[in-house]
Amino acid sequence: MKRILHKLLPALTLLTFLLLWELGVRWANIPAYTLPTPSVIVLSLIDHWPSLALSWWFTIKITLGALFLACLGGVLIASVFSLSPQIERAFFPIAVVLQVTPIVAIAPLMLIYIESTTAALLLCAWIVAFFPILSNTVTGLRATDRNLVELFRLYRASPWQRLVLLRAPAALPYFLTGLKISGGLSLIGAVTAEMVAGSAGRQTGLASRILEASFRTETPKMFAALALLVLTGVIIFLLFNALSRLLLGGWHSSEQSHTVDHNS
């Protein structure tokens, strides 16, 4: 019984929260256009499912696309940095600049200069998402056990062997940490870019639905779209947690939850 309760704890907390929300709004008689109840939101979700589903799919595509490109870019650039300290010194500041520039400011500019809306949105989400992967992977590539590096030197390993057999696996836990962070960020980047800059027609995601609902004062629909966004973020989080457990579970301290057996 205790184990079942333990597993269900997050779900129960969520349900309690939703229940309080529903009852609270009803009791205080808050109108739907200010704060809708969860039941009204679900109804709105069902009502507008066709358009919301389409937008949801679009947002997911942008998010995953940006994440994939962020992995590619982050890992590639990190590898180059690890091979050449000079290049790293020269270009790391640029990476930092990209990280700290607020998307809200550059998104409108991106959409002006780039023809394709989808490409512009991908770029904005990529800018937000790639830095944690880059930064963490760089650290990971550097964090190799010094003795192992000597060992590889001793056995005259080629630079390629060193990268693939030593540095890459050593960097994996760090890369996965960056990935977990970037998962959420690419979603935020995709949504922010679309919110700030906007797009029209079929090439629109949940952000546009939120804006539209906000402008048309359709608050329940706005919350429904928001709920889908939150769900997407949670799914991404859970997915990458599972991936991390899968890849690191056997050997990395971050995923060890049980005691090590001692056989001599």
Next chain:
Amino acid sequence: MALRIVQSIFLLGLLLSAAHAQQAVTFATNWKAQAAHGGFYQAVADGTYKKYGLDVTIRQGGPQVNNRPLLPARRIDFLMTGNLLHSFDNVKNGIPVVVVAAMFQKDPQALMAHPGQGYENFAALKNAPTALIAKDGQFTWWQWLKMVHGFKDETLKPYNYNLGPFLAQPKAIQQGYSVAEPIYIQEQGKFKPVVHLLADHGFSTYSTLIEARTETVKNNPDLVQRFVDASVIGWVNFMYGDRSAANALMMKDNPEISLAEIEASVVLMKQQGIVDSGEAQTMGIGAMNAARIQDFFNQMVKAGLYQAKDVDLSKVATTQFVNKQLGIDLKKSLAPK
């Protein structure tokens, strides 16, 4: 002469009574201060609101600002909106607000194009490769343009209230107020743009509407009436009288606007009959009639923006505060001799 004395005594009386009860009122607009808000600023600047016992604070809107939720939330008392589509949405979603006056008989919403690019004809606009439309328009009258006039979503690019993209692309078109953007385009781009008023092609909504909460209308109609009346007087004085105080106040609120731009805008407002045309000329500025609202709604239903059952038109607007021929005499007295 005698008339003057009577008027003075009348005003004095008002002043004395007003000195007792200056009710604080907040009025939110839908943009940064510009000539299209002139009448309201006039009523503040020349003391008309004060004469009607109101201490009015004007709260500007702006590019990223949406003041509309503030009205049902009771954070403001009156709200300026740009067209009736907002009002239809409100009623559809059960938001308890209602239109009490329509300052513009014609909506100055327009599409602009570069001259000599073949856009002299309205029908050519839908073929423009790029239409720069802001979010507010995208979710309202752009839908109408798509359904009724064949515009396409593929051409829509977000308009961020920056003239740069339009000026840089000769084949682009963009949205704007017919009494404002053309002036700026002429200043920055050094050319006179082609302007197509949506109102000339079937977009027959009133504009620069004053909205109030239904509870205010029910419980405090006197307040609403005073605000509407003072605003109407303000508009008359702004359009036909000495608006220098209003101009100064607008330039203070919005440092980016210049005196030349305001004056040029007033000229266009008069030329295009935005404020004072049609019914307003006989019934006073702010005039509304239910039939026109009904007609506009029917057109929007046909354009697929609404379903007839979505909106109870009786809740959209009330004409109890306007159509009283207020300001007509004042206008006559201000006319150049």
Next chain:
Amino acid sequence: MEISTPLPTAELVNTSKQFSTGVLALSSVSLSISSGEFVTLLGPSGCGKSTVLRLIAGLELPSSGVLRSPAQQHIQEYATAFVFQEPTLMPWASVFDNVWLPLRLQGSSRDTSCARVDAALKSVGLEDFAHAYPAQLSGGMKMRASIARALITDPKILLMDEPFAALDDFSRHRLNDDLLHWQQERSIATLFVTHNIAEAVFLSSRVLVMGARPGRIIHEVTIDEPYPRRPAFRESMRFVDYCRALATALGHATEQPQQTR
């Protein structure tokens, strides 16, 4: 008739090492080690024991003097094996993959190497743990895996830098016994670093006592005990005598005033 002595496996002649930081790690050290010999470097920290190993391994270059070693002479791929103080296993790889590594770096595929890896694992007693991960092994087992990896290339010289320092006495004694067994089996020249006197006596045929600042050899003790050495040796009087001799020498090593040059 001249008896030709075979060339030593590794040799230092008046070798010095000064690091770029200015520290003189070794000052005119001379030693040699031949095939099959077990030589221990014994001394306090900072006496350059690890530096000697690293020079022979080819991980550092001498500042002056002569150095001859398999690594320096490139006579055979992977003739040198090194066991660090930490097991230095790749945590993301299985025990099998860890032991396979040197052969893999040479270009051998998993299948080709399979037999040799299995044999190496068997000889260190880890044949049941081929697919375990380092995180699942105890300290002693990880060290065995590290040694298995060192032995898999049939090295000519085995360099060990305080490999058993982190283990408990029981595991250390067992590994001492096993190490001697493996070393004698293969007749590998073994240069062993420790600051544990008892370990030095038990394992080695010669013990070189080193002094610090700068690092140099100040004393040499020959342990005249035949191999294979039984655990009983540890309780003998001879053992105690050797330990005392080394302790005295070590005491001198730490007492020596700094030699300035």
